[in-house]
Amino acid sequence: MQIVVNGLGEMGASLALAIKNANTNVEIIGVDRNQAALDQAAAMGLTTQTTTDLMTVAAQADVIILATPIRAIIATLRDLAQVPLKEGVLVTDTGSTKVQVMAAAQGLIKRQIAFVGGHAMAGTQKAGIHALDAHLYDGAPYFLVGDDVAAQRRLRTLLAGVGVQLIPMPAEQHDQMMAYLSDLPHVVSAALVNSTRQTAAQYPELPRYAAGGFKDTTRIGGADPQMWTDILTTNRAATLAALHSYQDSLAQLVTALEQDDPQQIYDFFAASRQLRQKFEEEMG
Amino acid sequence: MQIVVNGLGEMGASLALAIKNANTNVEIIGVDRNQAALDQAAAMGLTTQTTTDLMTVAAQADVIILATPIRAIIATLRDLAQVPLKEGVLVTDTGSTKVQVMAAAQGLIKRQIAFVGGHAMAGTQKAGIHALDAHLYDGAPYFLVGDDVAAQRRLRTLLAGVGVQLIPMPAEQHDQMMAYLSDLPHVVSAALVNSTRQTAAQYPELPRYAAGGFKDTTRIGGADPQMWTDILTTNRAATLAALHSYQDSLAQLVTALEQDDPQQIYDFFAASRQLRQKFEEEMG
Numbered sequence: 189m190q191i192v193v194n195g196l197g198e199m200g201a202s203l204a205l206a207i208k209n210a211n212t213n214v215e216i217i218g219v220d221r222n223q224a225a226l227d228q229a230a231a232m233g234l235t236t237q238t239t240t241d242l243m244t245v246a247a248q249a250d251v252i253i254l255a256t257p258i259r260a261i262i263a264t265l266r267d268l269a270q271v272p273l274k275e276g277v278l279v280t281d282t283g284s285t286k287v288q289v290m291a292a293a294q295g296l297i298k299r300q301i302a303f304v305g306g307h308a309m310a311g312t313q314k315a316g317i318h319a320l321d322a323h324l325y326d327g328a329p330y331f332l333v334g335d336d337v338a339a340q341r342r343l344r345t346l347l348a349g350v351g352v353q354l355i356p357m358p359a360e361q362h363d364q365m366m367a368y369l370s371d372l373p374h375v376v377s378a379a380l381v382n383s384t385r386q387t388a389a390q391y392p393e394l395p396r397y398a399a400g401g402f403k404d405t406t407r408i409g410g411a412d413p414q415m416w417t418d419i420l421t422t423n424r425a426a427t428l429a430a431l432h433s434y435q436d437s438l439a440q441l442v443t444a445l446e447q448d449d450p451q452q453i454y455d456f457f458a459a460s461r462q463l464r465q466k467f468e469e470e471m472g
Numbered sequence: 473m474q475i476v477v478n479g480l481g482e483m484g485a486s487l488a489l490a491i492k493n494a495n496t497n498v499e500i501i502g503v504d505r506n507q508a509a510l511d512q513a514a515a516m517g518l519t520t521q522t523t524t525d526l527m528t529v530a531a532q533a534d535v536i537i538l539a540t541p542i543r544a545i546i547a548t549l550r551d552l553a554q555v556p557l558k559e560g561v562l563v564t565d566t567g568s569t570k571v572q573v574m575a576a577a578q579g580l581i582k583r584q585i586a587f588v589g590g591h592a593m594a595g596t597q598k599a600g601i602h603a604l605d606a607h608l609y610d611g612a613p614y615f616l617v618g619d620d621v622a623a624q625r626r627l628r629t630l631l632a633g634v635g636v637q638l639i640p641m642p643a644e645q646h647d648q649m650m651a652y653l654s655d656l657p658h659v660v661s662a663a664l665v666n667s668t669r670q671t672a673a674q675y676p677e678l679p680r681y682a683a684g685g686f687k688d689t690t691r692i693g694g695a696d697p698q699m700w701t702d703i704l705t706t707n708r709a710a711t712l713a714a715l716h717s718y719q720d721s722l723a724q725l726v727t728a729l730e731q732d733d734p735q736q737i738y739d740f741f742a743a744s745r746q747l748r749q750k751f752e753e754e755m756g
Binding site: 309329361364365367368369370372373374375376377378379380381382383384385386387388391394395396397398399401402403404405406407408409410411412413414416417420421424427428430431432433434435436437438439440441442445446448450453454455456457458459460461463464465466467468470471472 | 593613645648649652653654656657658659660661662663664665666667668669670671672675678679680681682683685686687688689690691692693694695696697698700701704705708711712714715716717718719720721722723724725726729730732734737738739740741742743744745747748749750751752754755756
């Protein structure tokens with residue numbers, strides 16, 4: 189089986205390796221705009237063929253996995269809808285938002301090409317093929333999106349040995365959940381970092397006195413700007429709804445403190461503690 | 473030397489033990505409203521005397537350490553200004569905010585009683601004497617506040633063997649830095665938890681899919697509500713200034729996303745990453 193993996197970054201290369209390790213008779217064709225990544229993939233025996241141009245190998249693929257940044261996934265889905273593909277090809281992606289991906293896949297779907305939207309809750313702060321990890325996906329939730337049940341069954345078979353938890357989910361629910369679990373925390377953390385700029389300039393020793401709370405809440409404020417710009421702009425409505433909900437919640441506390449109302453302040457923190465403790469019990 | 477420690481919670485009991493281990497000829501007199509905490513302190517040999525009423529032992533103290541919640545520290549400082557104390561007594565506290573503590577200590581200071589405001593960047597999510605840890609203060613920044621240089625020298629001598637980093641700092645600077653390093657992150661984290669309530673009710677499986685970013689940014693949203701109500705209301709002006717700065721920073725991103733302006737969104741995350749990386753190099 190020839191599997192074309194478009195994008196040999198941390199997510200794509202690690203998924204390719206995990207699929208290769210879990211299946212016999214799989215050949216990986218690596219596609220990346222970065223020749224050095226292709227050379228490294230070939231040198232380690234991950235790929236049997238490499239190219240910088242997906243369109244030169246798309247027609248020979250039994251499976252196409254789109255693992256580039258999300259905006260490139262959307263553009264590629266539209267391009268693929270215009271070119272000849274092998275009979276019975278399965279197309280899937282690894283993008284972090286799914287409503288726009290499913291919309292972009294409609295051209296393929298109208299041609300009766302099997303498509304499954306995919307997204308794994310895996311990945312680190314690292315990037316690129318240097319972050320390759322055969323165990324990156326171990327135990328990770330892996331969402332399957334779309335109406336093509338037969339296509340989902342084929343992807344399940346391919347991923348059976350990878351060790352992910354496969355979870356079918358509507359695109360809208362996926363994106364709304366990600367808005368709260370992922371998009372909102374990244375904005376909140378980055379805004380926290382940005383808001384300290386003036387005080388950190390006034391007191392350059394500030395970071396030396398940071399304790400665990402500041403370190404933890406600002407950590408993902410250091411995430412990749414291009415990646416998060418793409419994720420937010422492709423999940424705009426759900427992220428804006430989450431941000432407005434967050435602004436309302438924050439404003440409650442600000443008003444309570446402006447009014448010096450200890451009962452309202454207590455209730456705000458008590459509600460948070462109660463809900464966070466419930467989350468703690470339920471989080472993996 | 474008789475050291476009265478008022479409040480045998482995590483901070484007070486751990487500090488008492490660290491001082492006892494680092495100094496000879498020290499006797500700890502334990503004061504707490506909780507008799508079980510006093511019994512445990514006595515049983516483990518931490519204290520030579522215990523009482524639920526500070527005023528019955530205040531006059532025999534060479535050193536008085538106020539380690540209760542911050543509002544009780546402020547009230548106790550005012551009470552102590554009205555009662556007889558031993559000639560040469562040194563009074564200090566462990567409260568998380570310092571402007572209001574220094575104001576409350578003016579009655580003692582006017583009586584020429586030696587006072588140093590203290591605050592260590594130590595402590596965990598745990599509470600009470602069960603959280604006692606002889607090494608809690610190891611290497612922690614420990615701020616010394618006030619104008620009484622001789623009193624600060626005496627406290628330095630007492631804490632010399634405890635292993636803290638003693639840092640003199642004006643009360644206003646302390647409170648402004650804490651507003652950003654501690655108060656604001658706790659509000660931001662609790663607001664994040666509270667804002668997910670509706671979506672978590674709609675999709676009860678939500679917390680199961682939480683990854684590291686959500687876990688880290690919401691962790692301190694589980695902190696003690698009474699403690700944070702007290703800290704915020706005793707550091708109100710500085711915390712409100714930090715909150716308003718944060719709301720402005722957040723609003724920039726919300727506006728950029730509402731206007732679907734990828735360059736502004738990119739700039740927001742790029743600024744955060746650049747500053748967070750600088751912090752990372754400087755954080756202890």
